[in-house]
Amino acid sequence: DAGVTQSPTHLIKTRGQQVTLRCSPKSGHDTVSWYQQALGQGPQFIFQYYEEEERQRGNFPDRFSGHQFPNYSSELNVNALLLGDSALYLCASSLRGLQETQYFGPGTRLLVL
Amino acid sequence: EDQVTQSPEALRLQEGESSSLNCSYTVSGLRGLFWYRQDPGKGPEFLFTLYSAGEEKEKERLKATLTKKESFLHITAPKPEDSATYLCAVQGPGGGNKLTFGTGTQLKVEL
Numbered sequence: 520d521a522g523v524t525q526s527p528t529h530l531i532k533t534r535g536q537q538v539t540l541r542c543s544p545k546s547g548h549d550t551v552s553w554y555q556q557a558l559g560q561g562p563q564f565i566f567q568y569y570e571e572e573e574r575q576r577g578n579f580p581d582r583f584s585g586h587q588f589p590n591y592s593s594e595l596n597v598n599a600l601l602l603g604d605s606a607l608y609l610c611a612s613s614l615r616g617l618q619e620t621q622y623f624g625p626g627t628r629l630l631v632l
Numbered sequence: 633e634d635q636v637t638q639s640p641e642a643l644r645l646q647e648g649e650s651s652s653l654n655c656s657y658t659v660s661g662l663r664g665l666f667w668y669r670q671d672p673g674k675g676p677e678f679l680f681t682l683y684s685a686g687e688e689k690e691k692e693r694l695k696a697t698l699t700k701k702e703s704f705l706h707i708t709a710p711k712p713e714d715s716a717t718y719l720c721a722v723q724g725p726g727g728g729n730k731l732t733f734g735t736g737t738q739l740k741v742e743l
Binding site for chain 2: 562575580
């Protein structure tokens, strides 16, 4: 049973550039959420996708956008990168429902120089 | 706004020395409280979900309990391989499944 996968594992970008991160959910899951985890902090919720639409959003600017594909995989796009965007970006998948557990991928480590 | 506070920030134990980690939360209408384990540079690994006060769950040397204001993760006779950061998260009311995390407790178990 394949778990949540993310790509790439590491990425280095320059301020002002744009980046796209990818996520494939755990087999059988239909909902994808993205989190940002700064060093020494807990993950912070960015947004959630279900049925190819953004369903819930945290306190992140519009520079952060996403997409979900018909096969439930998802992308996170960040435009106009800032130094403060350097973090571990985590994707979590779950089944649509009120109390469903989210399972996390290994993350993508983004460094903005 | 949902809030989660974990204590202590860091904990060093000798192998076999049992202890507890605390997670205090403020949320209007708790739908679920989650415990995850995170190793350095990796994604959180799911441990437990608790839904209502009084509920308890166990897995190997770990036991999670829940009250109306806090949750405890009890570690019995820990081993060095239990060393990790333990994260607590709450899921509040609403149609989505946003998790609000604490900053974690970094556990180090020494021989």
